Amino acid sequence: MLDTPTRDRRAERHEATRAEILEAAWELVRAEGLAALSLRELAAKVGMRAPSLYSYFDSKHAIYDAMFAEGNRALMERRAALEFTGDPGVDLKRLARLFVQFSAEDPARYQLLFQRTIPGFEPSPESYALAVRILDETRRHLAALGVRGQRALDLYTAMIAGLSAQQLANDPGGDRWLRLIDDAVDMYLEHIRSTHAVHPIPRRARVTSKEARR
Amino acid sequence: MLDTPTRDRRAERHEATRAEILEAAWELVRAEGLAALSLRELAAKVGMRAPSLYSYFDSKHAIYDAMFAEGNRALMERRAALEFTGDPGVDLKRLARLFVQFSAEDPARYQLLFQRTIPGFEPSPESYALAVRILDETRRHLAALGVRGQRALDLYTAMIAGLSAQQLANDPGGDRWLRLIDDAVDMYLEHIRSTHAVHPIPRRARVTSKEARR
DNA sequence: GTCTATATCCAGATAGAC
């Protein structure tokens, strides 16, 4: 009698090739722009012909979708690795810096995740759920730091989005807007402290980074 | 002897057709996305075949370039029509509202003017000069309102860019971020008043809207 | 799984008749 192997070597190899294709796709879009991705070129980069890619992805949009999910997962992991102090002034700056740096370091990824300029591409529900989860974590996190309410949250995201957009559009590779992050967060905190009450959850009851992620 | 006509009716007609083509192009990109513009479709919309467009524009990029210039001119004119009071709290809000509304009302135009996601398209020097001029006017204007220095200007533009980006990406057609403009400008003014001195130029010496445009 | 060959469709741009 033949025992069923506990590892499926074929599936593992399939996954590895998929990952290789995605990595090549990232390199291509970083070099030539998100919209310029072509299956022929992508296949050539991994030593295949274009039709072979269809053994790994159903369509070009499926590749974009996998990249969209990867990008969001990368952001989530980077955020999970952050250490927080419970001090809004410190933590909001770390969060903001994380996001703006993440945006600035890869314009193509920024375009895919946040600008959606690929004609006809919409992320699948599963991939989109990742993006929703990130926003939800941010909401919880800011709430834990004492920043509550839709308006306060929207103002924060607008500020971060603006710093990212300007950095990418007008000083790619530089730090002209990155250097404004601390200033911007101070401005934000001054403001919401003067208009709303800001009460970080006290130390004993504070949510941990892990809990905030739920 | 034949007098030279003072009007060139042929040139006028040519200009009119050019304008008609551009108007059709705007309608197309608003309906189907900036990147989806095709010469065949555009030509059909104005009752021509694709090759005839080449009598009016040298290339597809030349059409984008003309649209880029038109968009910037529209923004410039809208700004020139604004009335200013000299009060930074009032004027900065009017400026901000103008810009965010301008962005929100036409996503395709926003993408063309501020995001540059068309592969291979770069505005011609003449068209780009318009964009530079707008930024320069903003700089002068803010200076006249007492907001000076690169950092202060960059923070302002980031805020406006962020409100626009979020409004377009997450609430197109709505006003969720538009409603935050006054709040954001107040936040900004509170901040720079507490960190830099803000001294609007006194009434007698204040630059007029026309002067600020130089 | 990968290939060749191909289907199908589209694009921007040009030549040259009228």
Added chain:
DNA sequence: GTCTATCTGGATATAGAC
């Protein structure tokens, strides 16, 4: 200025042999 016809090249996707 506008047209037809065409060039050239690209794309995604599929069929079917190996």
